[in-house]
Amino acid sequence: MNPTAPRLLQLQFFAALREQAGCSTLAVETAARTPAELYRELQACRGLTLPAELLRVAVNARYVAMDTPLQAGDHVVFIPPVAGG
Amino acid sequence: MFELADQPIDSAAWRTRLAHGAAGALVVFEGWVRNHHLGRPVTELEYEAFDAHARLEGEAIIAEVEQDYPGCRVCCVHRTGRLRVGELSVWIGAAAPHRAAAFLACRQVIEELKRRLPVWKKEHHPDGATEWVNCTAEAATSRLSPETYHARQIALPEVGAAGQAALAAASLLVVGVGGLGCPAALYLATAGLGRLTLADGGLVELSNLHRQILFTADEVGVAKATAAAARLKAHNPLARIEAFATRVTPLNVRTLVAGRTAVLDCTDNFTARFLLHDACRAAGVPLVSAAVHRFEGELTVYAPGTPGCLHCQWPAHRPAELDATGDCASGPVFAPTVGVLGVMQAAEALKLILRTPGADFRHTRLLNLLDASVLAVERTANPSCPVCGQPAIIRSDRTPSRPDVILTEEAFVALGPVRTAWLLEAGETARAGFPGAECVLAGDVLRLRELAAAGPLVLACRSGVRSAALARLLRAEGMGAVFARAVGAT
Known part of the structure; x- marks a missing residue:
């Protein structure tokens, strides 16, 4: 598969990111190859303000590195700094 | 056991769940909603969880702690939704045979949970303002960098x-x-x-x-x-x-x-x-x-x-x-x-x-x-060391002579089916013509010990010198049935 061809991803947002994105879930078609690239896109087009270095990312319910290649159909969740307890 | 709850936590019921005969101590941690944070008054907290992920992470934390403290049983329940000041946001109980493990286990659960559980809280202030904890610019600069x-x-x-x-x-x-x-x-x-x-x-x-x-x-x-x-x-x-x-x-x-x-x-x-x-x-x-x-x-x-x-x-x-x-x-x-x-x-x-x-x-x-x-x-290398020395220099007479270590062709045949290891010198490739022998790097004493522990073992090598020396070394370590094939036997 051409790594830069646009593909469809399922995004889910929580807490501060959910409020900034204005939605809990979002299907996006994107040419972003990695979560890092995807987050830069989202910052530009949805006004997300949390700096990327504060976030972790879970793809298909597994924590992965921000430079992990994304596949079509991936479920991507950017995790803001947690605050349980 | 880990749960997310959208209703008030019944701590007495959770306490009962942990009771068991072998437990001599129960340490409980309760997280309460307080009326202030970083100098600002707080009226309410709103907890949000990444549900499926939080349950998996919560269960994983508890499994790790129970494994770390044998005999310890741990339960944890975390609230979601809107909580007023004084309400219980998290309840952790650790029951163990002795108090030391119970204290440590309980502490470990709350510390890991605060670090890993995908749960967020939003503070509500009296003036109507709200703020997601840890997600502000100040939090970003004060984080542990x-x-x-x-x-x-x-x-x-x-x-x-x-x-x-x-x-x-x-x-x-x-x-x-x-x-x-x-x-x-x-x-x-x-x-x-x-x-x-x-x-x-x-x-x-x-x-x-x-x-x-x-x-x-x-x-x-x-x-x-x-x-x-x-x-x-x-x-x-x-x-x-x-x-x-x-x-x-x-x-x-x-x-x-x-x-x-x-x-x-x-x-x-x-x-x-x-x-x-x-x-x-x-x-x-x-x-x-x-x-x-x-x-x-x-x-x-x-x-x-x-x-x-x-x-x-x-x-x-x-x-x-x-x-x-x-x-x-x-x-x-x-x-x-x-x-x-x-x-x-x-x-x-x-x-x-x-x-x-x-x-x-x-x-x-x-x-x-x-x-x-x-x-x-x-430090100097011992050129005749059976493990790292040169084959031409290794002396096989280091230990008192044990004639039964060296197997003649006759004795080898008489031994019947037996594990054999061919000792590979640096640069030597796996050798054909010795069927059934495992090739072991000459310095890999660990592998030789593993093989010797599994039963009788015969060592062989090109010169016959290192195999004899290593057989003696393993014998000296207490391995019983380790032999070396006589030189020239293939």
Whole structure:
């Protein structure tokens, strides 16, 4: 598969990111190859303000590195700094 | 057991769930909603969870803690939704046979939960303003930053950003979390390593505490690896530390050593010392070894390219006999001796990772704390060492002659089906024409020991010299049925 061809991803947002994105879930078609690239896109087009270095990312319910290649159909969740307890 | 709850927590019911006959102590942590945060009044908290992920992470935290503290049972429930001041947001109970483990387990659950559980809270203030905790610009700047934590280390020209990156990519194993391992691990835990594993199958004892400085009197009876990892994580929340609370044995040593940047031998006996040395040698992993006797200690780095090996130093000795000559496992110890040596082991390991110019791994250091002296002794390879020596020079007459070690062709045939190992010299490729023989690198004593432990073993090699020498070495270690085929037998 051409790594830069646009593909469809399922995004889910929580807490501060959910409020900034204005939605809990979002299907996006994107040419972003990695979560890092995807987050830069989202910052530009949805006004997300949390700096990327504060976030972790879970793809298909597994924590992965921000430079992990994304596949079509991936479920991507950017995790803001947690605050349980 | 872990639950997320959108209704008030019934702590009495959770307490009942933990009751069991073997429990002698229950430690409970309750998180309450308070009316202020960072100087601002708070009226309400709103908790949101990444549901499926939070349940998995919560269960994982509890499973880890229950494994770390055998006999301990843990329950945790975390609220979601809107909570008023004074309401219970999280309830954790840890029931254990003894109070020390219950306190530690309960603390570990809340600390891990705050670090890992995908749950967020939004504060509501009296003026109607709201704020997601930890997600503000101030939180971003006040967070525990690795760059700031390590700034004074990175400032060293010998470290710099590249060195710090090398440390972050490194994986270290410390075997033995005792007098040497405690101070070594303390300095490694603050260095910014990618991975640090502490392996020790023992429990904290009262008579350890004067030198095993990571432990407190409360922790007597707790697994040393677990207690040390908990202490070091509290010391440096950025550190990635794993506890392996099991004795290192021939069965697990390869897995533990595989992929490490370096290993620290902080054990107190020769059996473990030979085991680690041989596993590291086989895997090409540098080993930083130390040993102490009262006021004196010895520090040696065995790395690819350094002269000789442990077998050069102690040719054909039984580890048990060497142990019997000293008193390191139970004898008197001047605590600063292990402290100094342990810290030096950490320094040598960090220098191996950083490739520090001027580091000298070719000498063994002999320390004497009575007169505060350090003597550098040049190590030389023993050319006739059965493990690392040259085949042409290896002497096979080191130990008293055991005629039954060398098998004639007749005796080999008479032995019937038997495991055979062909010893490969450097540069020699797996040899055809010896069906059924496993090819073993000549220096891989660990593999030979594994094979010998499984039953009778016959060694063979091109010259017949190393096979005879290694057969004698394994015999000297106490292996019974190890033989070498006579020269020329193929």
